[in-house]
Amino acid sequence: MPEQIIHTHELPNGLTVVIEPMSDVQSAAFCFLIPGGSAFDPAEHGGTAAALTDWITRGAGDLDSRDLSNALDNLGVQRNESTGLNHLAFTAATLGENVPAALSLYADIIRRPQLSDEEFEGAIAGIEQSLRAIEDEPQRKLMIELRRRCYDAPWGLPTEGSLEELARITAKSVRAHYDRCLRPNGAILGIAGCVDIQEMLALVSEAFGDWGTKPDSSMVTGPRGERIGHIHHDSTQTHIGIAYDAIEYAHPDYYKAWAAVGILSGGMSARLFTEVRERRGLCYSVSASLNSLKHEGRVLCYAGTTVERAQETFDVTLRELQRLGDGIESHELERCKARAKSSLIMQQESTTSRATSIARDWHFLKRVQTLDDIRRDIDELTVSGVLDYVHQHPARDFTVLTIGPNPLKVEEA
Incomplete structure (x- = not known):
């Protein structure tokens, strides 16, 4: 580059x-x-x-x-x-x-x-x-x-x-x-x-330069909503949301967390798509993403399915999230790395992407990562390192929300 x-x-x-x-x-x-x-x-x-x-x-x-x-x-x-x-x-x-x-x-x-x-x-x-x-x-x-x-x-x-x-x-x-x-x-x-x-x-x-300063603004804080919930909606479909704790963008292990989620949901060869949709045909959509605030992060998961298959979709999805710590194949990590490098090359060609990235980096990190910095961090990812992260931050204590005609049985959350 x-x-x-x-x-x-x-x-x-x-x-x-x-x-x-x-x-x-x-x-x-x-x-x-x-x-x-x-x-x-x-x-x-x-x-x-x-x-x-x-x-x-x-x-x-x-x-x-x-x-x-x-x-x-x-x-x-x-x-x-x-x-x-x-x-x-x-x-x-x-x-x-x-x-x-x-x-x-x-x-x-x-x-x-x-x-x-x-x-x-x-x-x-x-x-x-x-x-x-x-x-x-x-x-x-x-x-x-x-x-x-x-x-x-x-x-x-x-x-x-x-x-x-x-x-x-x-x-x-x-x-x-x-x-x-x-x-x-x-x-x-x-x-x-x-x-x-x-x-x-x-x-x-x-x-x-002559724009005058102001004191920092205050905010109104409060508790989160119920951890397990259901919203009734008359439909032939059930929508399933699952969240659990992860790490923030500024954390030294961020790219390990990113890789772990990428193995779960980084394209049509990733585990959730392969196991929940392709092999079992349980849902029409399933995904997971790493969401980061400045001081904390979550993995947010979604699955959309029929009412009849909703419970099994939820159970299998939860099991896939939890079994990530049982082992990761080297080809799964290499596929994540390849996707990341493709994204870096495309970002290099987009002025909008770069302007947004450097502003975002300064907000989260108070420094800017070069594309070479990111590529180096990705190249240094190893299966054992990603597994160490998964073991330190396992998928558990789930927040679960469903929308559809019937609530699901949520035992393992």
């Missing part, structure tokens, strides 16, 4: 800028992580940060919503806004030569949003539609509720809140969230692609 140059600079107001020039591309991307995510929503007002994420882009500086969209489109900006637990995330990609103009527009969005009453209802309507759609998407509903039950609040709460909470949110309360939470200290800007380091630092300093 080409040598990576990664430059990190912190402005006096606490905004961290991480820049990775990529000499073999013409595009560039940036990813802003701004403090003020859903973990900081006021009590019983879940969805406040999500409303702000939409509303904040509906007019900024001297441009109304339509003119702002046109300005970004005229620069060829491919953009995305999302609400995380810790941050509001703004990602934009365009030609390298258009980055200065794009950054200027995002300075207005982040620092000088109009937040007009006329645009507020549109932002709320979009969240309402998304929340109502959950009732027609049982798999999505299951995973949202599973997180609520396996993490303490606010970390397990859905970023969009609920319909009941949405009804309490007002333009005034969202503006208060903006005034209280969004700040440069703790914010991260990742930039990757066809850019010059010194030019970018000068642009960012000019656009954000």
Whole structure:
């Protein structure tokens, strides 16, 4: 892989800028992580940060919503806004030569949003539609509720809140969230692609250097939901969610944990797909993923099946999770490594992926992993090392949630 140059600079107001020039591309991307995510929503007002994420882009500086969209489109900006637990995330990609103009527009969005009453209802309507759609998407509903039950609040709460909470949110309360939470200290800007380091630092300093700091925001904490549960839903299908403890992204054994989950659910040759779906034909979908917060992690599993086969699907899936510690074949680990290396090569070619990755790394690690660092960590994985991790962090103390007409018998959780 080409040598990576990664430059990190912190402005006096606490905004961290991480820049990775990529000499073999013409595009560039940036990813802003701004403090003020859903973990900081006021009590019983879940969805406040999500409303702000939409509303904040509906007019900024001297441009109304339509003119702002046109300005970004005229620069060829491919953009995305999302609400995380810790941050509001703004990602934009365009030609390298258009980055200065794009950054200027995002300075207005982040620092000088109009937040007009006329645009507020549109932002709320979009969240309402998304929340109502959950009732027609049982798999999505299951995973949202599973997180609520396996993490303490606010970390397990859905970023969009609920319909009941949405009804309490007002333009005034969202503006208060903006005034209280969004700040440069703790914010991260990742930039990757066809850019010059010194030019970018000068642009960012000019656009954000005089942004005033604010105190850290407080959050409302609370307990998680019930560990074993069922949500009744008249259907011919049963949806099964299983969660258990894992480790966080910053943990030294993270890639061992990643490999363990990859052996379970890293493609159509992985154990869950092979044993639960292919050989036994028990379900139409089964998967597991490693989910990480800053200080803790979980493995989240899903299986979708018919009512008649739901109990056996659950039993077999649980058994596969537990028997991972009985042994791992070398070819299973090598397959995980090959998939990871393919992903690294594709990430090397994407400025958006790199901008997002370096911003995320700084949030979780306070440093940036180069692609060579990651490749080395993956190459050094061994069967015995992954097994040691599985034995130290076995699949047990499960959180189990099902959606369907009948609850399942959950003995081993």
